[in-house]
Every structure is written in structure tokens, then in C-alpha cells.
Amino acid sequence: MSAIEAPVAPRRPPPLTRSSRPRTVGRLGTVLTVATLVVVSAVVLLPFVWMVSASFRTQGDLTGNPTTLWPATITFDNYVNIWQRIPFGRQLLNTVAFAGTVTAVSVLLDAMAAYALARFQFPGRGVIFVLIIVTLMLPIQVTFVPVYNLLADLGWINSLHGLVIPRVADAFGIFFLRQAFLSVPVELEDAARIDGASEWRIFFRVMLPLTGPALLTVALFNLLANWNDLLWPLMVTTDPSMQTLPAGLALFKGEHVSDYGLLMAGALLALLPMVAVFLFVQRRFIEGIATTGLK
Amino acid sequence: MSAPQRLLPRRSERTITATLAGPRPVPRVRVLRRSSIQRRRTRTAAAFLAPASLVLGVFVLYPMLDALRASFTDARIIGPADWVGLANYAELLADDRFWNALWNTALYAVVTAPLSVAIALGLALMLNRAVPARLLFRAIIFFPFVTSLSLVSIAWAFLFDPQVGTAAAWLSQVGLPIGNGINDPQWAMPAVMLVGIWRNIGFFMVMFLAGLQSIPRELKEAAAVDGAAGFRHFRTMTWPLLANTTMFVVVIAAIFAFQAFDQMYVMTGGGPFFSTETLVMYIYDTGFEQYRTGYASAVSWALVLVVLTISIGQLWYFRKRAVQY
Numbered sequence: 001m002s003a004i005e006a007p008v009a010p011r012r013p014p015p016l017t018r019s020s021r022p023r024t025v026g027r028l029g030t031v032l033t034v035a036t037l038v039v040v041s042a043v044v045l046l047p048f049v050w051m052v053s054a055s056f057r058t059q060g061d062l063t064g065n066p067t068t069l070w071p072a073t074i075t076f077d078n079y080v081n082i083w084q085r086i087p088f089g090r091q092l093l094n095t096v097a098f099a100g101t102v103t104a105v106s107v108l109l110d111a112m113a114a115y116a117l118a119r120f121q122f123p124g125r126g127v128i129f130v131l132i133i134v135t136l137m138l139p140i141q142v143t144f145v146p147v148y149n150l151l152a153d154l155g156w157i158n159s160l161h162g163l164v165i166p167r168v169a170d171a172f173g174i175f176f177l178r179q180a181f182l183s184v185p186v187e188l189e190d191a192a193r194i195d196g197a198s199e200w201r202i203f204f205r206v207m208l209p210l211t212g213p214a215l216l217t218v219a220l221f222n223l224l225a226n227w228n229d230l231l232w233p234l235m236v237t238t239d240p241s242m243q244t245l246p247a248g249l250a251l252f253k254g255e256h257v258s259d260y261g262l263l264m265a266g267a268l269l270a271l272l273p274m275v276a277v278f279l280f281v282q283r284r285f286i287e288g289i290a291t292t293g294l295k
Numbered sequence: 296m297s298a299p300q301r302l303l304p305r306r307s308e309r310t311i312t313a314t315l316a317g318p319r320p321v322p323r324v325r326v327l328r329r330s331s332i333q334r335r336r337t338r339t340a341a342a343f344l345a346p347a348s349l350v351l352g353v354f355v356l357y358p359m360l361d362a363l364r365a366s367f368t369d370a371r372i373i374g375p376a377d378w379v380g381l382a383n384y385a386e387l388l389a390d391d392r393f394w395n396a397l398w399n400t401a402l403y404a405v406v407t408a409p410l411s412v413a414i415a416l417g418l419a420l421m422l423n424r425a426v427p428a429r430l431l432f433r434a435i436i437f438f439p440f441v442t443s444l445s446l447v448s449i450a451w452a453f454l455f456d457p458q459v460g461t462a463a464a465w466l467s468q469v470g471l472p473i474g475n476g477i478n479d480p481q482w483a484m485p486a487v488m489l490v491g492i493w494r495n496i497g498f499f500m501v502m503f504l505a506g507l508q509s510i511p512r513e514l515k516e517a518a519a520v521d522g523a524a525g526f527r528h529f530r531t532m533t534w535p536l537l538a539n540t541t542m543f544v545v546v547i548a549a550i551f552a553f554q555a556f557d558q559m560y561v562m563t564g565g566g567p568f569f570s571t572e573t574l575v576m577y578i579y580d581t582g583f584e585q586y587r588t589g590y591a592s593a594v595s596w597a598l599v600l601v602v603l604t605i606s607i608g609q610l611w612y613f614r615k616r617a618v619q620y
Contacts, residue, residue, distance in 0.1 A: 033421045034428075040418065041435045044493065047450040048442075050461055054453065067464040113347035120340035121333075128344065135355045139554050139602050141575050142595035145582045146358035146365065149372070166354035169347035199339045228443035230557045231575075235583060246445045250561050253449050260453055267446040278441040282434055286501050 055079065055265040062260050078265035085259075086252050087241050088266060095244040095270070097160055099227040102167045107219045110173030111211075115203055117174070118181035119189070135171040141231075148235055158242045163233060167226065173218045180214035181207060217288030220281065227274055245270035366592035376589065383593035393594060395569055396577040397601070403488060403573060404552035411492045412541075412548050415499030420529070422500070423507045433504070437497035444494055448561035451490045452477060455562075480570040483563045487571050490558040495551060499544045506540025507533070535618060542613035546606060553602050574598045 049069060054062060055078050057071040065072065082088050116122075117129055147166060148157075156162030184207060192202045208215065226232075233247040240248060249266050252259075278285070366383055370376035387393050418436060422429050439447065454462040455476040463476045473479065477486045510533070518532040534541075556575040559565055565572035565580070572580075574594065582591030 030424075030426060033424065033426050037418075037421060037426065037432045041432060044436055044439060044497075046462070047447050047454060048438075050454055051447075051450045054450075062459050066459045066461055067468065069461060109347040109350065112343045116340040116343035120336055120343070122337040122340045125340075128348065131356060132351070135351060135359075137550075137603065137606055138359060139550075139575075139595075139598055140355075141554065141556075141578055142362050142592075142599050143355055143358035144578070145588050145591050145595065146361035147354055148583070149361075149588065150354070150358065152372075166350065169350035171351065171355070174347060199343075203343070224441055228445070230443075230445035230560065231579070246443050249449065250445050253452075253561065254564070260459055263449055264453075267443075267449055270446055271442050274441055274443070278438070283430075286433070286437055287505075 051264045051268050054261050055268050057261050059261060078261040082262055082266040085262060086248055090241050091243055091245045091248040094160070094242060095227060098163045098244055099223055101164050102226045103219050103222040105168040106170055106173060106222050107215055109169045110218060111177050111208065111215060113169070113174045114177035115181055115207055118178045132171045132174055136175060144235060151236060158237050158239045162236050173222065176218055177211065177214055180211040184210050213284065213288055216284065220285050223277065224274060362592040362595050365589050366596050368589045370589040372586040372588055383590050386590065387593055387597060392569065393577065396572050396574045399571060400553060400573045402484070403555055404549060407488050407491045408545070408548040408552045411495050412499055412544055414492065415496045415544070416503050418496065418500045419503030419507060423504060437501055439494050440498045444557040445561050448490060448558040451558065452562040455486050477562055478567055480567045483567055483571045487558045487562055490562070491555055495548065499548065502540055502544050506537050510536045538616050538618045546609050549605055549609065550602065553598070
């Protein structure tokens with residue numbers, strides 16, 4: 001919480017300021033800053049505003065009055081038709097199952113690996129850590145063709161487990177959680193160990209609860225990355241009924257370029273769950289990200 | 296270095312831990328009968344590591360090496376593959392489409408990475424002050440980062456569409472016609488660049504905000520006492536002390552830029568006339584549209600070389616400028 005909030009609130013003048021140069025920004029400065037921020041925010045929100053507007057407009061209205069964001073008449077047809085034009089319900093379920101499973105499993109597996117790397121000394125630890133850094137730095141795209149071949153050999157193309165299993169551990173999560181475990185005092189585990197707790201018990205009952213915010217950050221990163229991902233589902237699935245929403249809607253756009261309102265209704269429905277998640281944990285998530293970039 | 300740490304054999308590991316990962320793990324107290332305890336702890340560690348290692352080994356590390364092997368063959372998606380030595384790489388060097396994709400990738404990176412970092416820093420400096428509605432502005436600017444780039448790219452494509460594009464229509468009303476919008480070779484690249492910047496500035500801004508707030512208050516006050524204000528305060532105090540955050544953000548921005556795919560795929564499909572085809576798009580096209588596995592692997596490894604060279608160059612450059620306070 002404090003990372004972003006605390007230091008800013010008390011903006012009192014420094015105690016020993018030399019009188020010649022007060023370090024206040026001034027009212028004009030504040031007005032200019034707010035004006036800039038309002039303009040930037042408007043540009044940032046423009047595509048979302050357009051999406052909402054277009055999703056309630058008819059095709060004729062959209063092409064006839066391109067300069068306005070305001071619908072001439074409001075229609076709900078787009079929201080009704082999208083469920084028939086593509087297997088929207090099925091793709092929504094696929095997205096939930098894919099992103100949800102990957103998130104839940106990968107947080108657990110990443111945390112386990114991170115705990116071993118942070119707290120155990122064993123032969124080969126250095127090599128494993130270097131390999132994790134390497135997978136973090138190399139562009140993941142280099143793996144795509146061989147992974148596709150591997151999945152094809154296994155018969156996992158167009159299947160949910162084909163989408164999920166290759167994704168259930170990620171180098172970033174391990175790296176990030178290792179940092180979190182390193183910051184937990186060793187005394188806490190040692191106390192539990194003296195009380196006779198097993199390593200698994202220590203991990204689940206002591207370490208995981210103590211690193212809750214870091215786990216939440218990794219979970220949210222995973223949820224967003226997988227829910228929003230385009231290239232991976234595009235690769236692993238060819239059957240529309242196995243696709244996730246980003247892939248399904250992108251392909252639909254490729255085939256029916258001009259169904260603007262319909263596409264926007266679908267895209268908005270696909271965005272909504274992540275928007276809800278964002279609004280719900282916005283502050284903690286932003287602060288969790290912020291700590292990854294610290295010193 | 297105490298005794299237990301000497302058990303760790305590799306120098307390379309030590310350097311990486313020290314530079315990338317901050318504090319080393321605390322050395323554990325050893326008791327008698329070390330070997331049996333040590334063996335048991337090794338087994339436990341292996342059990343903790345096994346699932347993630349298996350997944351990363353099978354689906355990340357092995358494919359990376361397999362791509363390297365495949366890049367020396369004429370593999371296609373089906374059928375036998377023959378060893379062709381460096382033929383794919385020779386073809387690459389003579390392939391105009393590869394050079395075009397490399398150029399587009401470099402251009403995209405050179406424009407979007409510095410611009411998005413600069414805009415993010417500017418916004419962070421503004422939001423680090425006591426302005427009204429700070430949290431609201433911060434949330435709005437960060438918001439694109441949580442949305443699906445491919446889905447919002449559909450909206451961006453329509454905004455710049457010559458027929459229904461609201462942004463295109465507005466721009467031509469104020470005397471800035473953008474012709475055929477994203478169907479215009481001249482405007483397609485700027486459009487996908489804009490979307491890339493739009494997507495990432497909030498993420499970078501949040502990191503800069505955290506960096507700004509980790510600057511110790513005493514230093515700020517000392518600078519104020521010395522009479523530093525405005526731009527001079529930024530140049531002599533804030534900017535040098537932000538070096539570590541800036542390094543992190545610049546490296547990430549470059550990696551993001553070299554891996555750009557979504558908005559090109561959705562908005563332009565790499566067109567018009569390949570003007571927005573990046574290396575990742577070219578890999579996707581050769582590998583999954585033309586099914587030329589071997590050649591696509593060679594393009595992938597060309598991308599690896601480019602990204603590694605740039606990342607290592609950046610880390611080397613910034614390492615000398617890292618600050619501690």
C-alpha cells in the first residue's frame with residue numbers, strides 16, 4: 001500500500017528552504033499539469049469510448065456519421081447476434097478455463113520452484129537459476145515452431161490441455177517469487193522447523209501466507225497475459241470451437257472486416273471480466289507491479 | 296565468504312545473483328552429520344523444483360535448442376527433414392522480406408521504446424506531485440495495459456479506418472487528412488506505433504512512480520536546501536537517482552518492442568505491402584502459413600541474436616551507471 005501512497009501526501013515545504021527559491025509548483029503549474037493529464041486520459045480512453053458507442057450503433061449509422069461518437073439510435077442487436085455469429089459462449093468458456101487453470105497452477109508451481117531456489121542449497125542450483133534467466137531473456141517466439149511440432153506429435157492441437165499444460169510454469173513468476181521468498185526472515189521457518197514441521201508444511205503454512213501480495217501479483221500477471229493472449233491460442237487451435245476470445249474475434253475480423261458494431265460488442269464482452277478484475281484489485285495490483293521495478 | 300557459500304561452485308551464478316537478484320540467500324547454519332541432512336534437503340528441493348522444471352524444460356528450453364537444430368534443416372511441418380547446413384541462413388541474407396521485416400522491427404523499436412519511456416517518465420513526474428485526482432489519472436493511464444491488445448486493436452483499426460474511422464474523420468476535419476488510414480503504406484506504421492505506445496506507457500509510468508518514491512526524502516530536502524528547483528532539480532537530482540528504474544524500464548521497453556505482434560496482426564496483417572511486417576510476424580507467416588519450419592527457425596534465431604545483443608549491450612551500458620543509495 002505504502003509504496004505509492006505514503007511519501008506524497010504530506011507535501012509541506014522543506015524545513016530549511018532558503019527564502020529566495022520556494023519549491024512550490026504554483027497554481028498555474030497545477031492547472032497545466034491537470035490539463036495535460038486530462039488530454040492524455042482522453043486519448044487513452046478514446047478506443048474504449050468508441051467501442052462502447054459502436055457496439056450500440058447500427059452499421060448504417062456508423063458508416064453514415066463517422067465523426068460522432070453519439071448513436072443516432074441505440075440498438076442491442078450486436079449484443080444478441082454475436083452469440084450466433086461465432087461460438088461466443090464456447091469461446092468465453094475456453095478463455096475462462098484456459099486462463100483460470102494456467103493462473104492457478106502456475107502460481108503454485110512457480111512458488112514451489114522459487115522456494116527451492118531461495119532457501120535450499122543443492123548441487124546444480126546455479127545452473128538452474130541461470131537457465132531460468134536465459135528463458136526470461138530470449139524471445140519466446142523462438143520456441144513456437146518446435147512447440148507446435150511437439151504438440152502435434154502428442155496430438156494436443158485443438159485441445160484444452162494443449163493450451164494449458166505448456167503454460168503452467170513461467171520463468172518470470174519463479175524469478176519474481178524467489179525475490180519475495182528471499183525477503184522473508186529465515187528465523188520464521190527455522191522456528192517452524194524446530195517445532196517439527198515438514199518442509200511442505202513450512203512452505204504452505206509459513207512461506208505462502210507471508211508472501212501473499214507477491215503471489216497475488218504473479219497470479220494477476222498470469223491471468224491477464226493468458227486471458228489477453230493472441231499468438232499462443234492462434235497457434236495451438238485451428239477449430240473455432242476450441243479458440244479463446246482474442247483469437248476467435250481476431251480471426252472473425254479477418255473474415256468479416258466490416259461488421260464493426262458486432263465486433264465491438266464481442267470485444268467489449270471479452271474485455272469486461274478483466275476490467276472487473278482490474279477495478280477490484282486495481283490499487284494493489286499497480287503497487288505489486290511497481291515493486292518489480294524497484295532498485 | 297563463509298564456508299557454506301563456498302559449496303556453491305559456479306562463479307557465473309554468483310555474478311548473476313548479485314547483479315540481477317539483489318541479496319544472496321542467507322547461509323544456513325550447518326550441524327553435525329551434514330551429509331545426510333544435506334542429502335535429504337537436496338531431495339526436498341528437487342521435489343519442489345521438479346514440476347516447474349519439467350514444464351519449462353520440455354516446453355521452453357528443449358524447443359529453443361530444437362529450433363536451433365531445425366534451422367540447419369529443410370524441415371517442413373510434415374515429411375522428412377534433411378540437414379542443409381547454413382543454407383537457411385544464406386537464404387536469409389539474400390531474402391528481401393527478411394531485411395524488410397528486420398528494418399520494420401528496428402524502426403518500430405527505435406521509435407516506440409524511447410517515446411514510450413519518455414512519455415511515461417513525464418506522466419510519472421506529473422503524478423508524483425500533489426495534483427487533484429491523482430489516483431484516477433493513474434488508473435486511467437494504466438488501464439490499457441490490462442486490456443487485450445488484440446481486442447482493442449480492432450477498435451483502433453476502425454478508428455483509423457478511411458470509411459468509418461472517427462479518428463481519421465476528426466484528423467481530416469482539422470486539416471490533417473491521413474488518406475487511406477491504416478490502408479495507406481505511409482500511415483500504417485505510425486498507427487501501429489501509436490497503439491504500441493498507448494498500450495505500454497501506463498505500465499512504465501507505474502514503475503517510474505515507484506522509482507521516484509524510493510528516492511530518500513533527505514536527498515530531496517538537501518537538494519531543495521541547495522536551491523535546486525524545476526528542471527535543474529530534475530537534471531541534477533532526480534534523473535541520476537532514477538538510473539536503476541530507468542535501466543529496468545528501457546530494457547523491458549526494448550524487449551516489448553522487438554516482440555510486437557498483436558496490433559500488426561489485427562490492424563494491418565503486416566501490410567499494406569509488408570510495410571508493418573515485423574520479425575515475429577514473419578516467423579509466424581513462414582512457420583504457420585507457409586509451413587517452412589526450418590526457415591522459420593532460422594528467422595527465429597536471427598531474432599534471438601538481435602534481442603540478446605541489444606539486451607546485453609543495454610545491461611553493459613547501464614551497469615556502469617547503476618546507483619546505490
